Amino acid sequence: MKMFAARTSGIRVESFLQLVASGIATGIIYGSLGLAFVLVFQATRTLNLAQGEIAALGTFGAWTLLGLGLPYWLVFVLMIGASFVGGFVIHRLLIRPLDGKSHFSVIIVTLALLLGINGLDLFVWGGDLNQFPTPFGQRPINLAGVIVNSHDLGTIGVLAAVLVLLYLLMERTSIGLVLRATAQNRVSAELIGIPTDLTVGVGWGLASALGTIAGILAAPVAFLEPGMMINLLPYALAAITLGGLTSPVGALVGGILVGIFENLVGNYVGFIGQDLKLPVVLLLMAIVLLFRPQGLFGRLEITRV
Amino acid sequence: MSLLQVDHLDAFYGSVQVLHDVSVSVEQGAIVSILGANGAGKTTLLRAISGLVRVRGAISFDGRRIDGNKPFATARAGVGHVPEGRGTFTGLTVEENLRVAAFAASRAQVSRGIDEVYTYFAPLRLMRYRIAGGLSGGEQQMLAIGRALMMRPRLLLLDEPSQGLAPQITENIFGILQRLNAEEQVTMLLVEQNASLALRLATFASVLETGRMVLSGPADVLQHDENVRRAYLGY
Amino acid sequence: MSRWAGLRAAAIAAVLVFAFSVPFWVAGFFTFQLAAAFSYAIALLGLTLITGRAGLVSIGHSASFGMGAYTAVILIWLYHLPYGWALPVSAITGFLFGAIVGLPITRLSRNRQSMVIVTLALAIAMPQVLKRFPEYTGGTNGVNLPTPAPPDFLPLEQDQWIYLLSLCMLLLMFWLCWNLLHGRVGRAMTAMRNHEVAAATSGVNIALYKLLAFAFGSMFAAVGGAVLVLVTQFANPDSFSLVLSITFLTGGIIGGIDSAVGAILGALFVEFVPVVTSDLAMAHDFPPAIIYAIVLVAVIFLMPDGLVGLTSRLRRRKPSGKPAGGSERAALAVCSM
Numbered sequence: 001m002k003m004f005a006a007r008t009s010g011i012r013v014e015s016f017l018q019l020v021a022s023g024i025a026t027g028i029i030y031g032s033l034g035l036a037f038v039l040v041f042q043a044t045r046t047l048n049l050a051q052g053e054i055a056a057l058g059t060f061g062a063w064t065l066l067g068l069g070l071p072y073w074l075v076f077v078l079m080i081g082a083s084f085v086g087g088f089v090i091h092r093l094l095i096r097p098l099d100g101k102s103h104f105s106v107i108i109v110t111l112a113l114l115l116g117i118n119g120l121d122l123f124v125w126g127g128d129l130n131q132f133p134t135p136f137g138q139r140p141i142n143l144a145g146v147i148v149n150s151h152d153l154g155t156i157g158v159l160a161a162v163l164v165l166l167y168l169l170m171e172r173t174s175i176g177l178v179l180r181a182t183a184q185n186r187v188s189a190e191l192i193g194i195p196t197d198l199t200v201g202v203g204w205g206l207a208s209a210l211g212t213i214a215g216i217l218a219a220p221v222a223f224l225e226p227g228m229m230i231n232l233l234p235y236a237l238a239a240i241t242l243g244g245l246t247s248p249v250g251a252l253v254g255g256i257l258v259g260i261f262e263n264l265v266g267n268y269v270g271f272i273g274q275d276l277k278l279p280v281v282l283l284l285m286a287i288v289l290l291f292r293p294q295g296l297f298g299r300l301e302i303t304r305v
Numbered sequence: 306m307s308l309l310q311v312d313h314l315d316a317f318y319g320s321v322q323v324l325h326d327v328s329v330s331v332e333q334g335a336i337v338s339i340l341g342a343n344g345a346g347k348t349t350l351l352r353a354i355s356g357l358v359r360v361r362g363a364i365s366f367d368g369r370r371i372d373g374n375k376p377f378a379t380a381r382a383g384v385g386h387v388p389e390g391r392g393t394f395t396g397l398t399v400e401e402n403l404r405v406a407a408f409a410a411s412r413a414q415v416s417r418g419i420d421e422v423y424t425y426f427a428p429l430r431l432m433r434y435r436i437a438g439g440l441s442g443g444e445q446q447m448l449a450i451g452r453a454l455m456m457r458p459r460l461l462l463l464d465e466p467s468q469g470l471a472p473q474i475t476e477n478i479f480g481i482l483q484r485l486n487a488e489e490q491v492t493m494l495l496v497e498q499n500a501s502l503a504l505r506l507a508t509f510a511s512v513l514e515t516g517r518m519v520l521s522g523p524a525d526v527l528q529h530d531e532n533v534r535r536a537y538l539g540y
Numbered sequence: 541m542s543r544w545a546g547l548r549a550a551a552i553a554a555v556l557v558f559a560f561s562v563p564f565w566v567a568g569f570f571t572f573q574l575a576a577a578f579s580y581a582i583a584l585l586g587l588t589l590i591t592g593r594a595g596l597v598s599i600g601h602s603a604s605f606g607m608g609a610y611t612a613v614i615l616i617w618l619y620h621l622p623y624g625w626a627l628p629v630s631a632i633t634g635f636l637f638g639a640i641v642g643l644p645i646t647r648l649s650r651n652r653q654s655m656v657i658v659t660l661a662l663a664i665a666m667p668q669v670l671k672r673f674p675e676y677t678g679g680t681n682g683v684n685l686p687t688p689a690p691p692d693f694l695p696l697e698q699d700q701w702i703y704l705l706s707l708c709m710l711l712l713m714f715w716l717c718w719n720l721l722h723g724r725v726g727r728a729m730t731a732m733r734n735h736e737v738a739a740a741t742s743g744v745n746i747a748l749y750k751l752l753a754f755a756f757g758s759m760f761a762a763v764g765g766a767v768l769v770l771v772t773q774f775a776n777p778d779s780f781s782l783v784l785s786i787t788f789l790t791g792g793i794i795g796g797i798d799s800a801v802g803a804i805l806g807a808l809f810v811e812f813v814p815v816v817t818s819d820l821a822m823a824h825d826f827p828p829a830i831i832y833a834i835v836l837v838a839v840i841f842l843m844p845d846g847l848v849g850l851t852s853r854l855r856r857r858k859p860s861g862k863p864a865g866g867s868e869r870a871a872l873a874v875c876s877m
Binding site: 184191192 | 355393395
Binding site for chain 3: 041047094097098101102103104105107108109111112113115116118119120122123234237238240241245278279282283285286289290
């Protein structure tokens, strides 16, 4: 993955712990994007293949605002809000009309979104690689003997905070309760007076916001360009496969595991090198699925006859 | 004026018509039971009232038309639907299942409501923090009914509450329904395969056969009707 | 009823005559594009089996396609065998590939999303694996193949021959697919897709049929891959990537996922529509991807069953007393319980 390649140029010694540390940082990004997928999946029982592109769009928007001179954290917050609205609107306009129709229609719409947003990004911002600023800098920091990139530390910190907030939202508030109930049984939720259309839209909004956060944090290392998220996509999917599509925690743990695994395998296993890294990650995923189809944390769905 | 009035209702799954010219009337405070064999359309009728199925015809609740409503709007208007198979939120705790049904109410109203549910369904109190998915069938049925009650419904739609439950537990639950009707004046529309139990509980009953209403009358009259006895009561 | 059948037969005959005549009066490039579209159509026939009939959502179809393509490459480029061998051998390798890969994949088929993810992995892995063994595949830069020459007794030019060859392969594969879909295998798969548990209890061996669907589907894709290689006389690992799989899925759904005719319509769509939207977009200085995306959304909103829905809508003029069709009956059965 480009991220790793971009970073190694500055650091000489690749210790095991270092690989693990940077694996955690990339992994938490995979996990966050994966979590965005899980949120949408729980809301609409669909894999929104365009999730990454929406995140990329949000990241580009942030870049433009930053280019206008607005302070980083203000832009951060603004783009979270904008992506939330964007995700909600996309659901309302394109997905809600397909409620009850075959899931193939939804697949096509998400694919169309992927193509369309990618084309939009290319059109508005061009295909060049762009530098994306980070408030944490990109200096090596010595943490108990392990050299970690300062941006990675910042990434872990920010995402950890965001995820804690998300957890509190889901587990401790009425809105969270409503979201969870709707995800578990949409018809029952409707029957107790929950406007599930709105609720699912909120789920999409949250997922889009989370994706944008992941994108903003990934951009300084991966370089901002329209194809950025498409590269991340398989890793995020590997993360949720490992963790289980029904488990938010699983997505994160899965992501971190994938990040670490990717780094270790890419570095230590000779013939795999950098170019077969991705297929190996995916092979790992396939193997996990064989023995535990619901992932490490997911729950097996039992069909009642 | 009845609490619920269904007039000449046709219901469709896609292009297939499942209900034909069905009319039902539920008076305030009554318990009306819909009987019929598997596939007769009983569940469809309840789903149609809740707005989950495409219909043609009129459904009025408390004088106002609700056909064409989004299901959540009908629920908010006072129709509590306990779906077939319970439909509890299996990933939430018992208490969360109850709380979510009153998500718009104040904290005080919610705890009062929960207490009342526990009064009627005592076993649930002991399991309040258990995950609903781990409950037995009977406990889930109680939870499903309790959840619907949290909405303070004027009308309770019950879809096959006895399904998959042992006779003892079913009797228990039906007893509680009886009490709810007597003490809280909860009007009920009950769909049941267990005809004898349903006719004992209900004040009024109707029989559906392949989507058509074929018989209607006071419950005790139907209980002694030749055809009903032979077809649905087994004697 | 017979009037419709007569009209339909006439229409099919007209289309066939037209198709066979194309290379003799149409400009070369269009003929080439059409031949390429035929190879996609063959692949999409496979997707009709896998996704449309057996209900397994696969975005790994490009891997099977690549498998067939590179079987052809190995036979022709490496071993210098006559190109006629490429087609049957690709079919065999494609079938075996699908059977082997399908074993673990169909075990996941209960969970639709897992299938998507694993087949995605397959699609991504394929080009990488192909590039890893350049001695067999020609590596990253791709290989050029000799043009398939028409047999001596036919007075055809090379590109005419190639076009007709791919057309005939399509017709052969179509016939094969049609028989599979309407025979016992196809019916078992339909039952399986509609209500898996019910089908299982009535004796349908679910695991076997899913595997068969995957294996046959892969076979069709491989044949398509071989045909494309013959048509383009070029193979490059990056052409057989996830993007191609997505193109296949798009074409399959847009054409009509559960229809052999839909496979052909879908292939024509993905071959020609992007070019048209691109031209349109360029003329107005607008990003082509956005126009294409809008067209996709419009088609699926207007025709949820795919382009093939247009033709079935013409056939649907029947009296309202018509008994419920198979899938409707299943829905009715499930809902009225």
